[in-house]
Amino acid sequence: xxxxxxxxxxxxxxxxxxxxxxxxxxxxxxxxxxxxxxxxxxx
Amino acid sequence: xxxxxxxxxxxxxxxxxxxxxxxxxxxxxxxxxxxxxxxxxxxxxxxxxxxxxxxxxxxxxxxxxxxxxxxxxxxxxxxxxxxxxxxxxxxxxxxxxxxxxxxxxxxxxxxxxxxxxxxxxxxxxxxxxxxxxxxxxxxxxxxxxxxxxxxxxxxxxxxxxxxxxxxxxxxxxxxxxxxxxxxxxxxxxxxxxxxxxxxxxxxxxxxxxxxxxxxxxxxxxxxxxxxxxxxxxxxxxxxxxxxxxxxxxxx
Numbered sequence: 001x002x003x004x005x006x007x008x009x010x011x012x013x014x015x016x017x018x019x020x021x022x023x024x025x026x027x028x029x030x031x032x033x034x035x036x037x038x039x040x041x042x043x
Numbered sequence: 044x045x046x047x048x049x050x051x052x053x054x055x056x057x058x059x060x061x062x063x064x065x066x067x068x069x070x071x072x073x074x075x076x077x078x079x080x081x082x083x084x085x086x087x088x089x090x091x092x093x094x095x096x097x098x099x100x101x102x103x104x105x106x107x108x109x110x111x112x113x114x115x116x117x118x119x120x121x122x123x124x125x126x127x128x129x130x131x132x133x134x135x136x137x138x139x140x141x142x143x144x145x146x147x148x149x150x151x152x153x154x155x156x157x158x159x160x161x162x163x164x165x166x167x168x169x170x171x172x173x174x175x176x177x178x179x180x181x182x183x184x185x186x187x188x189x190x191x192x193x194x195x196x197x198x199x200x201x202x203x204x205x206x207x208x209x210x211x212x213x214x215x216x217x218x219x220x221x222x223x224x225x226x227x228x229x230x231x232x233x234x235x236x237x238x239x240x241x242x243x244x245x246x247x248x249x250x251x252x253x254x255x256x257x258x259x260x261x262x263x264x265x266x267x268x269x270x271x272x273x274x275x276x277x278x279x280x281x282x283x284x285x286x287x288x289x290x291x292x293x294x
């Protein structure tokens with residue numbers, strides 16, 4: 001039971017963060033496709 | 044219009060370097076957290092959950108404090124800028140993510156240590172209350188209005204919400220709940236356990252910085268997209284008005 005709970009914690013943490021990062025970057029790409037370069041001053 | 048690059052529209056050389064270092068750190072953290080660090084004499088393998096639980100809780104505090112500082116910077120006339128508002132919003136989102144992880148890992152650790160997923164003790168309850176408060180803050184940010192209306196509204200909420208953090212942090216001293224007190228400063232962790240814990244602190248701090256930078260840029264892009272949509276709608280309306288006026292004059 002301890003091992004299962006520990007693995008659930010690590011998988012949920014890094015899996016959850018990874019999923020949110022993927023969604024964020026996908027959203028960024030879709031918005032950037034409709035914006036001129038001047039709206040992305042950091043690039 | 045801009046072509047989407049493979050590197051990503053929100054990345055720079057700095058964020059790419061930070062991202063690579065964070066990924067390497069995560070691999071180290073998982074290796075030490077799951078394999079190299081020993082089991083605790085009392086908690087057994089359950090101590091490995093604390094390597095995630097404690098750093099994410101601290102980073103959530105940091106995220107909410109950054110939200111408050113950025114909101115104060117926006118509220119002060121000399122430094123008023125929507126960039127501060129976006130940093131506040133991005134930091135709050137990451138803080139809510141980390142606080143959610145804290146509650147999840149804490150619940151699983153509680154099941155192993157206390158025999159239950161949830162207790163209504165002061166630390167656990169105030170942490171859940173803090174989480175819900177910042178979910179509410181994000182909901183306030185999502186209300187309608189201009190960018191500055193959003194910033195004004197949410198800065199007030201952020202400056203009030205941050206006052207909950209001392210309540211959460213000192214709850215273990217004020218009310219002596221079931222939740223344990225300080226583990227690191229009291230010397231309960233040592234050797235490889237302490238090393239694994241510090242790797243977790245560093246890795247989650249780098250992850251926080253990377254996430255806030257990228258999320259803040261996505262928010263800037265969303266604002267720019269809304270502004271351009273509004274500009275286009277206004278231009279269309281003006282051209283319609285000019286066309287109507289021209290037609291009326293020619294008659």
